[in-house]
Amino acid sequence: MKILILNGPNLNLIGKREPEIYGNQSLDEYFKVMKQRFPDCTIDAFQSNHEGVLIDKLQEAMGKYDGVVMNPGGYAHTSIALADTVRAIKIPVVEVHISNIYEREAYRHHSYTAEAAVHSIVGHGLEGYAEAIKYLIASF
Numbered sequence: 001m002k003i004l005i006l007n008g009p010n011l012n013l014i015g016k017r018e019p020e021i022y023g024n025q026s027l028d029e030y031f032k033v034m035k036q037r038f039p040d041c042t043i044d045a046f047q048s049n050h051e052g053v054l055i056d057k058l059q060e061a062m063g064k065y066d067g068v069v070m071n072p073g074g075y076a077h078t079s080i081a082l083a084d085t086v087r088a089i090k091i092p093v094v095e096v097h098i099s100n101i102y103e104r105e106a107y108r109h110h111s112y113t114a115e116a117a118v119h120s121i122v123g124h125g126l127e128g129y130a131e132a133i134k135y136l137i138a139s140f
Helices: 027-037 051-061 073-077 080-089 112-116 127-139
Strands: 002-007 042-047 067-071 093-097 119-122
Touching: 002 027, 002 051, 002 127, 027 042, 027 127, 051 067, 051 080, 067 127, 073 112, 080 112, 093 112, 093 127, 119 127
Parallel strands: 002 042, 002 067, 067 093, 093 119
Antiparallel strands: none
């Protein structure tokens, strides 16, 4: 199974940004461990702070990946365009949020992209990425 992990704005700062919320481990360090945990999967990771680049990556995933694990960051709460792309690509997308968006600021409680995703995992820290991969594997 081939999986794309797609991360949105500011997620390149995980491990440095607000460690009390996001922890001290960087995504690069965590994804090295993930590749070892799921040896039967090909896992590619990509991060961008730019909405259009994330949309392009989702579109490029068609025919290349079996599933996408996406943490859209703040775009979850603002980007109808990103949600439309998730609907358009016909690849299962599992949304992940490291923190529990429903226990944070009120403006984070609604996710446009979660409405388009096949599943959403929130508040499980970095382990949410592994849970998303397990979900995708079980779906095939």
